[in-house]
Amino acid sequence: MRNLVVGTCSLLASLVVAASPTFACAGLIGSNGAVNLGRTTTLAAYHDGVEHYVTAFKFLGGGGQFGTLIPLPDVPSSVEKGGAWTLQRLVRETTPVRAFALAGAAPTAARDSAEVLLETRIDALDLTVLKGGGAAVADWAHEHGFRLSPDAPEVLDFYAQRSPIFLAAVFDGDAALQRGQQLGDGTPVHLTIPVENPWVPLRILGLGKQPTDRVDADVFLLTDNLPAILPGQQNGLNVTYTKAANAQLLDDLRSDQGMSWVPDSAWLTQLRVGSSVADLRYDLAIDASGLATPSRVAAGLEPVTPAPPERPQRDPLNWLFGMVLGR
Amino acid sequence: MKCLAPALALLTIVVGSACAPAPPTETTIRFHYSHFEPGDVRVRAGVPVTITLRNDDPIDHEWIVGPPGVHEVHRHGTEAVHDSRPTEVTVPALSSRQTVITFAPGDEAFICHLPGHEEYGMTGRLSART
Numbered sequence: 001m002r003n004l005v006v007g008t009c010s011l012l013a014s015l016v017v018a019a020s021p022t023f024a025c026a027g028l029i030g031s032n033g034a035v036n037l038g039r040t041t042t043l044a045a046y047h048d049g050v051e052h053y054v055t056a057f058k059f060l061g062g063g064g065q066f067g068t069l070i071p072l073p074d075v076p077s078s079v080e081k082g083g084a085w086t087l088q089r090l091v092r093e094t095t096p097v098r099a100f101a102l103a104g105a106a107p108t109a110a111r112d113s114a115e116v117l118l119e120t121r122i123d124a125l126d127l128t129v130l131k132g133g134g135a136a137v138a139d140w141a142h143e144h145g146f147r148l149s150p151d152a153p154e155v156l157d158f159y160a161q162r163s164p165i166f167l168a169a170v171f172d173g174d175a176a177l178q179r180g181q182q183l184g185d186g187t188p189v190h191l192t193i194p195v196e197n198p199w200v201p202l203r204i205l206g207l208g209k210q211p212t213d214r215v216d217a218d219v220f221l222l223t224d225n226l227p228a229i230l231p232g233q234q235n236g237l238n239v240t241y242t243k244a245a246n247a248q249l250l251d252d253l254r255s256d257q258g259m260s261w262v263p264d265s266a267w268l269t270q271l272r273v274g275s276s277v278a279d280l281r282y283d284l285a286i287d288a289s290g291l292a293t294p295s296r297v298a299a300g301l302e303p304v305t306p307a308p309p310e311r312p313q314r315d316p317l318n319w320l321f322g323m324v325l326g327r
Numbered sequence: 328m329k330c331l332a333p334a335l336a337l338l339t340i341v342v343g344s345a346c347a348p349a350p351p352t353e354t355t356i357r358f359h360y361s362h363f364e365p366g367d368v369r370v371r372a373g374v375p376v377t378i379t380l381r382n383d384d385p386i387d388h389e390w391i392v393g394p395p396g397v398h399e400v401h402r403h404g405t406e407a408v409h410d411s412r413p414t415e416v417t418v419p420a421l422s423s424r425q426t427v428i429t430f431a432p433g434d435e436a437f438i439c440h441l442p443g444h445e446e447y448g449m450t451g452r453l454s455a456r457t
Contacts, residue, residue, distance in 0.1 A: 135421065138385030142420065150361035150439075150447040153384040157360075210446060 040205060041087045045222035046198040046288045047263050052222075053193060053200075054082045056186035057125055057169060067126075067146065067170035069137065069207075071159035072191065073199040073298075076129060079167070081122045082188030083256030090220045093249050094241040094270040114140040117165075123187045124176035128168045134160040141168070149208035158203065161304045162297065167191065190258050198223070199298050200284035202237075206277035215280050217273040222253075222266050228292040229271070230285040230299040236275030237282075243268055350456050355379040356437075358388045358418065361444055363437065363451040372432040372455035379425050382418040388444065391415045392428070392437040392453055401440040430455035 043054040051073065114132030121127070130137055134156030138148050148156075159166070169189070198221070205215045221227055222245065233239055245268040254262040271284065285299035296302040350371040357364040361384060370376045380390050391401055392414050401415075409415035413426045432455055439449040 135385035138420070142386075148386045150386070150441070150444045150449065153386060154360040156385070208443075 040217040041091065041220075042200065042217070043086060043090060043220045043222065044198050044200045044284075044286070045220075045262070045266075046286070047222075047224060047261060047266070049194055049196070050077075050261070051191075051193045051195050051198040052261065053191040054086055054188060056082070056087055056188045057171060067168060069141070069156075069204070070167040070169065071163060071201045071204055072129070072165040072167055072193060073163050073195045074193050075117055075131070075165055076167075076191040076193045078190075078192045079118060079120050079122075079127050079129065080190050080192075080258055082190035083253075083259050084188070086253055086256045086259060087186075087188065087220075089249070089252050089256070090268075090270075091218070093245075093268065094220070112136050114166075122189060124172045124179055125187050125189065126170040126172065127189065128170075130166045130168055131164050132160070132166075133157075133164060137166050137168075144170075146170075151207060155203065155207050158300065159201065162300075197288055197294070197298070198227075198286045200286070202273060202283050203280055203300060205273070206280050209277045211276065211278035213277045215273055215275050215277060219271045219273065219284060221269040221271070221286060222262070223269070223286070223288040224263065224266060225288065225290050226267050227269060228287040228294050229269075230294040230296060231282050231301060236273065236279050238272050238274075239269060240272045241268065241270035350454075351376075353377045353379075355381060356390065356451070358382040358384055358390075358439075358449075360384065361386075361388070361439075361447050361449050363390075363439075363449060366451040368437075368451060368453045370430060370453060370455050372430050372457050375427050375429050376455075377425060377427050379423060380416055380418045381423045382420060385420050387417065387419050387441065388439045388449070389415070389417045389441055390426075390437055391440055392435050394435060398436060398438055398440070401438070402445075404440065432457055 041056065043052070045052040045054075053072075053076075055070075057068075112132060112135075114130040114136040116128055117131050118129040119127070130140055132140070134153060137156055137160070138152060141148055156166075200219055200221075202215075202217070202219075205217055206213070209215070221229075226242070229239075231237065245266045247264075249268070250262055250264065250266060253259050273280070282300045283298065285294040285296070287294040297304055350369045352371050352374055353376070354368055354370060356368060356378065358381065370378075382388050389409055391397065391409070397414075409417045413428045416424050416426050418424045430453070434452060434454050437451045437453055438445050
């Protein structure tokens, strides 16, 4: 059974497919069950009530179709090609530079069915924004010829209980080859999502991996103020940079494609995930309002509690009567 | 009185055995989050046992019961779908299947052999007793 399935299935979001191609992004597993993820780099910026989520899908060779699913906090108002150097510029900003190099360093330029809300193509990537529960999204994946990994039912429910919005990114390896994309070439994608507070899915990075496998990721946050974050610093999640963003960085970011929204002042935070899959059972909840109240539910630390059933309205006289009788 | 003690003990054992419920001839195994619930199943040996396999997951699973040799074959097998042997059943996403099997007394493992599912913990144990 195993060999045949491995040989014939495609892969999307923990969707397993073909030979060796892979994304450097969330939720991908290789055809032999091994995980081919590289370090994932993401920017989650928040300004004027809008989250800008920028991540890159890296072409690592091969043909056929394969893909990934990314949970989203809400419906994006746009999905477009991301800037050419935003992620690299952030890495450069937060990577410690050896003292001897500083002297010569110069600033660098810069079951219900899932409802399909949006479809677009960026380079060799087919992007679909879906609305539905875990089962509906899994069904959509199945209908499109992809197979989900065994952890997918639980992980998709984990996300769907908080937000039913998912981004399916399907990479067309053949199209990438035709476009002349080289190994390691990344396709940055920029999602604009109006939300109350920014949020970054982390647990999804372990999708399709074994509990002892490792997840490595860099997350950059660009917020108007110093953000409050849940979960706090812990084993496997470290704040490695937190500083007011300098004007040069903001100017550089603003000059990249689709980044004109970058404000004049902002706070830059870098978090580094280096965790086993078994320990990575949370997401990143951020309170950018200054109230320092990031949501434990958004962080996945508390389950979503269903709203209590509405109590029938009592007639005031009846209520008073009940009080008197001690009911 | 002393000589009555062994007789009383024997009577207790006999009555106790007679009162122990016989293992069932019908059972349901639920597939949830890529695990079997329950993971330990007791059934009666020597008579047909009806097993309902209920897949509550939005992905396909399979239920294969047998001795270690059977599982070793399936770890390297090539059958995409199992529907011709009562001990090997494919259960598509969000659906149920029923199978009827007469077990010999003993213990056997049941496992989903789809890629990665056994490693994820989709295994269980079936005990057949008279």
